[in-house]
Amino acid sequence: MSETFEPEIIAFVCTYCTYAGADLAGTSRLKYAPNVRIIRLPCTGRISPMFILKALQKGADGVLISGCHPGDCHFTHGNYHARRRWMVFRALLDFIGIPPERVKYSWISAAEGVKFAEFINSVTEDIRKLGPFEQYTQLIDQAKAPASL
Amino acid sequence: MSIEEQYRTRAKELLSGGAVKMVIGYGKGSNASRRRPIFISSADDVERLVLDDACITNLSGYLVSEGLLSDEKRVAVFLRPEGIRAINILAAESQLDADQIVIFGFDVAGNEVKALKGIHVEEFSDVITSIKESAPEAAEEELFEKIEKMSPQERFSFWQEEFSKCIKCYACRQACPMCYCRRCIVDSNQPQWVNTSSHTLGNFEWNIVRAFHLSGRCVECGNCDRACPVNIPLRLINHRMAEEVLGAFDHFAGTSKTQEPVLASFKKDDSETFIL
Ligand code: SF4
Ligand code: SF4
Numbered sequence: 207m208s209e210t211f212e213p214e215i216i217a218f219v220c221t222y223c224t225y226a227g228a229d230l231a232g233t234s235r236l237k238y239a240p241n242v243r244i245i246r247l248p249c250t251g252r253i254s255p256m257f258i259l260k261a262l263q264k265g266a267d268g269v270l271i272s273g274c275h276p277g278d279c280h281f282t283h284g285n286y287h288a289r290r291r292w293m294v295f296r297a298l299l300d301f302i303g304i305p306p307e308r309v310k311y312s313w314i315s316a317a318e319g320v321k322f323a324e325f326i327n328s329v330t331e332d333i334r335k336l337g338p339f340e341q342y343t344q345l346i347d348q349a350k351a352p353a354s355l
Numbered sequence: 356m357s358i359e360e361q362y363r364t365r366a367k368e369l370l371s372g373g374a375v376k377m378v379i380g381y382g383k384g385s386n387a388s389r390r391r392p393i394f395i396s397s398a399d400d401v402e403r404l405v406l407d408d409a410c411i412t413n414l415s416g417y418l419v420s421e422g423l424l425s426d427e428k429r430v431a432v433f434l435r436p437e438g439i440r441a442i443n444i445l446a447a448e449s450q451l452d453a454d455q456i457v458i459f460g461f462d463v464a465g466n467e468v469k470a471l472k473g474i475h476v477e478e479f480s481d482v483i484t485s486i487k488e489s490a491p492e493a494a495e496e497e498l499f500e501k502i503e504k505m506s507p508q509e510r511f512s513f514w515q516e517e518f519s520k521c522i523k524c525y526a527c528r529q530a531c532p533m534c535y536c537r538r539c540i541v542d543s544n545q546p547q548w549v550n551t552s553s554h555t556l557g558n559f560e561w562n563i564v565r566a567f568h569l570s571g572r573c574v575e576c577g578n579c580d581r582a583c584p585v586n587i588p589l590r591l592i593n594h595r596m597a598e599e600v601l602g603a604f605d606h607f608a609g610t611s612k613t614q615e616p617v618l619a620s621f622k623k624d625d626s627e628t629f630i631l
Contacts, residue, residue, distance in 0.1 A: 255567055256540070256548045259560050263550070276623065286621035289630070290604070294570045294618065296629060297599040301502070301592065302563060303511025312631040325631060341511045345556040 213267035213333040215242045217326075218253045220273035222280040223315045230319030238323040239330035242270065249273065251284025255295045258309060262342055268308045268333040272325070275313040285313075307336060358470045359406040362433070362459050369431055371398035375457050376428040379417050381410040392417065406433065408466040413576035415441035416532035419450050431457035436486055437576035440609025441532045442476045443483075444572055444616075450535055453477075453612045476612055487607040493594040494577070502591065515555060518562055520585040523553040527565060527579035527589055533572045540564055566592045571600040571617030574609050 219225045225246045231238060247253055250273030261269045271292065279285045292311055300306050310329050314322050356364075362380075369375045382393035382403045390409045394417070395401060415438040417423070418430060434442070439460060446453040453476045460471030460479060473479050493499035502510060525541070528534040541549045541561055549564060550557030565579075566589075573593045580590040600606040603626055606617040 256564070259563060260548065263556065263560065276627070283621065286623065286625070287619075289625055289627055290621050291618055293603050293626065293629070294596065294599055295567055297603075298563060298567055298570065298592070298596060300507070301510065301595045302514050302559070303505075303507050303509070305507040306629070310631060311629060341508065341515070345515070345554075345559065349550065349552065349554040349556040 211334055211337055213241050213330060213336075213338070214265065215268040215270060215330060215333060216261040216266045217242050217244045217270035217272065218247060218257055218261075219244055219271075219314075220250050220253075220280075220285075221246045221248055223274035223278065224272040224312075224322065226316035227314045227318045227322040230316065231323045232319075234319050236319060236323040238326040241330045241333075242326050249279065249281050249284035250288035251279075251281065253288060255291065258295070258299075262304070262339070263346065265343055265346055267336075267339045268310070268329060270310050270312070270325075270329060272312045272314045272322075275315055278315060304342070305336070307332060308339060358461060358468050359404070361470065362406055362461075363401045363404050365459070366395065366401045366404060366431065367398045369457065370396070370401070374429060375431040376426075377423075378404070378431045378433075378459075379414050380404045380433040380459065381406065381412075381414075384409075404433075406461060406468055408463045408468060410435075410461075410463075410468075411577070411581070413438045413441060413532060413574075413578050415445065416530070416535075416578070418442075418456060419445060419532070419535045424451055424455050427452075427455065429455050429457055431459060433459045433461065435576070436460075436462055436471070436479070436482050437574040438532075439471075439476060439479045440483055440574040441576065443609040443612045443614060444533060444574070445535075446476065446612035447609075447614050448572075448616060480611060483607075483610050487601075487610065491575070494575075494580075494590045495588065498588070499591050499594060514559070514562075517587045518558040519555045521553060521558040521562065521587060522585060523551070523558065523561060524584060526582040526584060530578040530582035531569065531573075532576070532578070533569055533574075534565075540568070562587070562589075562592070565589075566596055569593065570596040571604075571606055572608050573597055 258269050273285050312325050366378045378395045381390040382405055384391045388409055392414055414432050442456055445451045457474055462469055549560040575593055600617050604617050
């Protein structure tokens, strides 16, 4: 087991800013950690907390959520609604014992390719240090096991 | 005249004059220390009403029973302050017309029952404000603080232990006045967000969703907690969420019938210290 642990991270991003930011990072040939699977959504307001739970349910070690800076929302205030929701959901996850380090939030605009690459790198590094989310994957394994009578 | 007597008399007057079509109150339960909800529509039955310190259940949820209020007639209901807050929330969320609800307000201090003055929900705003200001503690402050001090791993283990007991009976949902959705997210299978089995993974998801959907709406009446057949301390999660919305958004659920739901509104300068 000398191999370094490669976390699997799911990123939910808004198409109008962070996704375009990711594109910019790509076209600018910026290198960033390949651990992130990006899922594009029409707005941060569309990112239901259920998505975060679903990602964890499918074995993600970390989840990223990113969208337009306050004031820049394509739909004018989707990100303001999202921000409140995250605040509350974050507190809930923390209280239940799902470490806040595993679920990260950011604002990244279409012009911030560099910020995107750095964000991905730093989060990947942090989650690599934390290691696999064993407490949760153990629940997933249990759920898969045949029922004992 | 005891409060019980006064309220029976008032119920009799309202029913016989036709001012309300039904009184929802408490009656004798299965043993001396239990009370059960009763639904009275005849003035002759008011003697069955009981009011004492064992009247705990928040009865407001019955008001959103399908069709009950659709004839626009009035219904009277016995409510503690939490129940009165629930009426405000239900009205703010357009689930009922607060003018149709006649309140028999009461509160219990020690084992003494006292009447709360007022008939319509807006007359109780002082009572509600004073609860907000008194910053009620968690039902089990010690355990609550212990959990807060744990590491995330310890907290996870604590809840893993608790949630592993859940049998997904959804009694907590049925008992909650604010869980009125016709189709709950756990009943949705296209897509299926929450594992339906009552394995611990599915139970985590269920309990997280339940608490999240009640954040900023829960009045800490304790109906869910008392309904849980395996005694999961849901009150602790509810309290944590109430504390969060109060601290972050100065939101105390159910202060008025026009209060904006906390997760359906925002301020441009809401806190965002956690966003990178
Ligand atoms: S979540 Fe529980 S304590 Fe809160 S309002 Fe619903 S039943 Fe009452
Ligand atoms: S009442 Fe208790 S056992 Fe039933 S679904 Fe709710 S938490 Fe689970």
